[in-house]
Amino acid sequence: MKATPLWASETFWKKTAIWVTAVSFLLLIVLTFDSMAKVSAGNSNRVPAYSVINKKIDYRLDAKLNRYMPVIGGDAPLFGNTLSNEDAERLVTLGKKTFQAKNCINCHTILGNGAYYAPDLTKAWLDPNWVDEINRETLMLAFLQDPAGNARSYGTGRKMPNLGITEDEARGLIAFLKWTAAIDTNGFPHNFKTLYAQENQ
């Protein structure tokens, strides 16, 4: 019987497996360090500082890049209170913890990840569902505290259940969603028309 050629031998593939795994993992580590530096809040323009909730946020087609991009505008403090970055972070943190505590992800998606039973929340702050800038905060607060009573199910019969969200938690959630809407998601979702779309035309 002829000897096994190198390319079919066990030792060759064993070494290949070790090298390929090691190099891939090393590359992943390097890329992870780079990505972490670029996505820490406020460190670059990809993920904004939490104080972005003091600003007007929009999401529009960038003609040069040919993709949708967040647009940070002038002052538009959430609930009329301009917050320091620390206070803004505290409010967004309450929102994020509530988002996890109420298990939102098992009906909704955010950044496109989650369940598919309820709408994506990435740009929830900008959704035309909230009519306009003047009504938005009031409508969102009322909805989160009594979702079944203020159901917006567009003929599906699907309602969000009452999850016992307090007013503070609702404010936190809204801050979290406003901040999330300002993240540069490389154009996801595409072709999304915000509640400012009318006035932008």
Place this chain on the structure above:
Amino acid sequence: MSAGVLDSRNLNGGQKLAVKYFIVAMVLFVAQILFGLLAAIQFIAPGFLFETLDFSVNRMIHINAMVVWMLYGFIGAVYWFLEEESGVEIVGLKLGQIAFWVLTAAVAIVVLVYLFLQTGAGDDTTRWLINEGREYIEAPRWADLGIVAVLLVFFYNVAGTFAKGRWSGVSGVLTLDLVALAGLYMAGMFYTTNVTVDQYWWWWVVHLWVEATWEVLVGCIMAWSLMKLLGARRKIVQTWLYIEVALMFGSGILGLGHHYFWIGTPEYWFPIGGFFSALEPIPLVAMVVHSIYDAGVHKFQSTNHPALAWVIAHTFGNFFGAGVWGFMHTLPQINLYTHGTQWTASHGHLSFFGAYATINIAFFYLAAQQWRGNVWMGANLADNGWKWKWSMALLNFGVLGMTVALLIAGYEQSFIERAIEGSTWSGYFAGQTHYWFTQAMVWRLILGIVTAAGLVLLIWDLLTIGAGETRPALVIERHDEPGVKAAVVQTA
């Protein structure tokens, strides 16, 4: 020892522990299907169990039961062959037994809390005691710590036993893979407000478990089962295993990038994620070729027909579910429209079933055979083996049918909600109310019921197959090396 009767004296120490894991795995499999059906009904009748068992609860238990029963199956499979593969008794088996009861008690408490408390206030206590609220890894932090502790005991059993007995290619890969498995879980065990950073590390757990370490783990399990079932030569099986590891980690580790297109991470993940995830199906093709080739070479003579059939179902399911269905929507140019739609659900159903449920079921059959005294499980089973054949047909048809129904729903969502309507809430609901979508949801439920029927039959079969069988298991004469028997796996 009497043949054909369930008798634990037929099992070695590891196998006794393995069947405990397998039994809990089956219970969780039932829970997965049951809560999946409830969630499927809610897509059609949203008022069903509203504010009692909401979709979020049912869906969470559906996916958590799945993850945990897969893990129970894998852990059981490893305990199953640990003594045969190492040639010695398991080191620290007592500790392994305790770990099993600790883990099972923890799983039971977590599920009861999911069912009866469901959610809590937006503070740290909820995350520690009730629900972490992150998909797939919802288990509260106290349970995370328990899971890591149990995995360490499992690792100690495995590494300690091989170190005392003998090492082989299979055991070497397996041991290193378990280090990665336990280590990666910890990447999901911290809180951060930054949702981009959160999802970045969350994918380390979810992707690098499911698309890398789990794949390699089942690669080891399959390598061993091909030697067991067919008498395949160790040298060939292990060479294939190394090829698979090279291809799996070579594509899967950086293939992680396909989850980093839209979560706020830099643009360089487009080419990296696109390229490497496009390569991800290749090792899965290799597995199909490898298993079919081996089965053909051995003229489909096997010691356990149902197990071999499920191993082959595994390779095809892995290739189509994880490979083809994954590739179909992995490139950013299509993923922009399909990300976060029923496409993902379609891919998830076929891949988890195809890649992981199948191989676990194969091991359940190996366990049933040995537990009854290593009885005959080849051709000419009692009643022509109709139960295993029909349960296999129903389960595969049911899952494939759900996959196709969800794929149609995903097409419709991508076009109507995403491309046309632009993903607003009204766009989302325009997609959800279109009859192409609602019809797909009805078909998904019907085929879910078919799957459930297959599961009932599977349980019945596992409880009865080989009962009263007096013929001993087939001993395969290895055609390439006459005289070498396959009933005991050829040693390194």
